[in-house]
Amino acid sequence: MYHYATVSKALEELYQKGFTTDYNLDEDRIKQHCEDFTIEHIYRYEGETDPADEATVYGIMSKDGEKGVFVASHGAYTEKSAAKMLHNLSIKGRDEGCAENGAKA
Secondary structure (H helix, E strand, O other), X not given: XXXXXXXXXXXXXXXHOOOOEEHHHHHHHHHHOXXXXXXXXXXXXXXXXXXXXXXXXXXXXXOOOOEEEEEEEHHHOOOOOHHHHHHHHHHHOHHHHHHHOOOOO
């Protein structure tokens, strides 16, 4: 896990490392094919005064080598969201995290 001062700094660093796809624009791809992704980097940012300012930046790679980022805000972790699936992947391991959310593993 990397520590940056801001989310934008984390995104800038990941972009320089080749994570150029914005997976937030293609969230359904993650939800439908969770097993096709691995998490390469995770950055958690906690707001200093407001918990709603919390965010997690994921540097993820698809099985075909496409690298990109997904930014999940504090309120993004609904039961079937891509953010929840990525969170489960980061904690439990790829297959179990996908299966728990109803995705085909």
